[in-house]
Amino acid sequence: MGFFMQRSFLLLVAALVLSPLTYAQAPAERSAPADLQSLFEVAWERSVALQTAEGRRQEAAASRIQADSLIAGPPVADLRHRGDRFTDGRGVRESEVALGVPIWLPGQRAARGELADAQLAEADARARLARLAVAGELRDRVWQLAAAAAEQEVLRRRVLNATSLRDDVARRVSAGDLARTDLLLADQDLLATRALLTDSQARMTELSTRLFQLTGASALPLRYEERPAMPEAVSAHPSLEAAAGGLLRAQRQLGYLQKSRRDAPEVGVSYRRDAAGGGAPSDQTVGVFIRIPFATDARNLPRETAAQTEVMTARAERERMERVVQSEAEASRQALTLVEQQLKLSEQRSAMLAERAVLLRKTFDAGEIGLTEVLRAQNQALEAEADAARQRARRGAAIANLKQALGVLP
Numbered sequence: 285m286g287f288f289m290q291r292s293f294l295l296l297v298a299a300l301v302l303s304p305l306t307y308a309q310a311p312a313e314r315s316a317p318a319d320l321q322s323l324f325e326v327a328w329e330r331s332v333a334l335q336t337a338e339g340r341r342q343e344a345a346a347s348r349i350q351a352d353s354l355i356a357g358p359p360v361a362d363l364r365h366r367g368d369r370f371t372d373g374r375g376v377r378e379s380e381v382a383l384g385v386p387i388w389l390p391g392q393r394a395a396r397g398e399l400a401d402a403q404l405a406e407a408d409a410r411a412r413l414a415r416l417a418v419a420g421e422l423r424d425r426v427w428q429l430a431a432a433a434a435e436q437e438v439l440r441r442r443v444l445n446a447t448s449l450r451d452d453v454a455r456r457v458s459a460g461d462l463a464r465t466d467l468l469l470a471d472q473d474l475l476a477t478r479a480l481l482t483d484s485q486a487r488m489t490e491l492s493t494r495l496f497q498l499t500g501a502s503a504l505p506l507r508y509e510e511r512p513a514m515p516e517a518v519s520a521h522p523s524l525e526a527a528a529g530g531l532l533r534a535q536r537q538l539g540y541l542q543k544s545r546r547d548a549p550e551v552g553v554s555y556r557r558d559a560a561g562g563g564a565p566s567d568q569t570v571g572v573f574i575r576i577p578f579a580t581d582a583r584n585l586p587r588e589t590a591a592q593t594e595v596m597t598a599r600a601e602r603e604r605m606e607r608v609v610q611s612e613a614e615a616s617r618q619a620l621t622l623v624e625q626q627l628k629l630s631e632q633r634s635a636m637l638a639e640r641a642v643l644l645r646k647t648f649d650a651g652e653i654g655l656t657e658v659l660r661a662q663n664q665a666l667e668a669e670a671d672a673a674r675q676r677a678r679r680g681a682a683i684a685n686l687k688q689a690l691g692v693l694p
Contacts, residue, residue: 319507320694327422327499337411344404351397356548357386377559384552395540402536406529413522419693423684426508429491431677436484438670443481446474466655473659509680521609521691527602534598538591545584547577616686623682627675634668641665
């Protein structure tokens, strides 16, 4: 009777250790998104990058409005008045009102429109690049949590196995088949396994919090593994598109400055009224005017030189990004190949050690070997199983990293 009470007590303790993990995850699992794509869209909607992307689009739209305007700038009003009220006092008065508008230089408006189009294209490319960056951060956090969850599942089975072994040892100690030291050794192993499970839960809590900060969900999606199939080319990578967009915008900025080597000319009309005083009649006249600024190197050279520097920098950045994208894609392919090889070896090792642990457990139950060897074999088998679980998570992460390197969104 004492044995059954002792066993019931141990099972109750194990249930108390495991139940917080189960109940803590249950609400999150019920609210988990359906797949990784759904979780990504939520993360994008919550990101600061979305607001930045919208702001850049609005800037480009405002630039387009300026290019579509019929005049090169805001109209200007000029009001003037002169009189001799505080001097001679003869009633002499002169009043003039003028209204002028700046006009586009030849080719300037078309260049401004091309620049606005380039700015909009660059804003869209930057937005796609920002989405890819959010996807990369999400993939990293999801697979860290997935690896921790897989390892925790193995630790739970390890606790159950250690509990079962401890119960068997306690039964045999009560029957006089084993020494008291074997029971203490089994208790020590059970406590150590529970400590590992507690550490794993702390790690899970940390990683769940990091995922919640990004997405508002603390649980893994129901489907988060990505398909291995993916394109071989990286020509449409958002990093390359953004670099090409930056170069195009810099080139058109230079072209616009070359079409704007002087300030916009101004044309307008004026109305003037003169009163000579002394009862003489007033004169009223209407005129037109044009104001033409001149081009100087002091004005244009610094601006055009800065624009040329930006073009050279953007071209070098595009070439650098091509090398980076190609090298990262190749490195990710190689990493995936190596992880798949490691996974195969880990699964083979796990299967062999699991079979060995089962055989040694049967031998121990028959009383042919000691507890120490059984514990060592059982822990080695479970550690190998945990390693295989980590390798499976690494393979999923490697697939996600390769898709990230190729610019493929979830």
